[in-house]
Amino acid sequence: MNTSIVGKQFELTDAIKSYVENAFDTLSKYQLDIISARCVLSADEKQGKKGFSVEFALNLARKNTIVIRQKDKDLYAAIDLTVERASKVLRREHDKMTTVKGKADDKAQRQQIGEEAVEGVDEIVPTELELYKPLEIEEALNELKNSDRQFYVFNDIDARMRVIYKRTDGKFGLY
Structure with a gap:
């Protein structure tokens, strides 16, 4: 997974970078094919109040890009909230994939049960029709x-x- 961490309007420290990288590592537990992850951290100051904005953009293979934005007064709290929301989204995606596979497995089991029930009935043998020429x-x-x-x-x-x-x-x- 390619990761990029960008800081806007403040300087990124090694501690913040490692915290975000650990956050990305926790998202890999859902075993989705995450191609790249981008984190944009920015400092906001409106009306004398300081705050931080965190944006995660996760590119999944064969899926749409997932973008999550979160604002908070504390930078680490904002990162934690963003990771929590991202894990919910990724868990839903993972559940969708496993549920579809589960339905396919149930269908295969039903077909096997149906085939066992048909074994007691006379066997049907397909034959090709000879429709080459019109007949009287x-x-x-x-x-x-x-x-x-x-x-x-x-x-x-x-x-x-x-x-x-x-x-x-x-x-x-x-x-």
């Missing part, structure tokens, strides 16, 4: 009589798909 109904009837099939699917002369089948009374039906 009489030709399709001869094909069905000469085979041991229950039905025969074909295209008739008008290019409509038709089904001819053996009935239980020994006659033939046509759809």
Whole structure:
């Protein structure tokens, strides 16, 4: 993870830099692919009151950039609050990823259960249809009589798909 720490309107000390780096290290526990992390620390002085502003920008792989801003009178408190908010956002992202994987695992388990239930039923064997040329109904009837099939699917002369089948009374039906 590439990190950059920038100080605006005040000088960064080594203690502040190491504190921010430790904060970035705590964010890596969510195992998200954080490409880069940027921290901008700035001092604000409005109406005689001193304050600090902290901005974290986290670039995640295959996700949008997460930007978190926090203001406080104490610099370390502002960093802590920003890290807390960033960890909440990263935890949500991590939960989204693990939840989607969990749903996929549940689906696979349901399919396995469904396949076990189907084992008691007759096996269905897919076959390719021979729809190369249009046939007359009489030709399709001869094909069905000469085979041991229950039905025969074909295209008739008008290019409509038709089904001819053996009935239980020994006659033939046509759809």
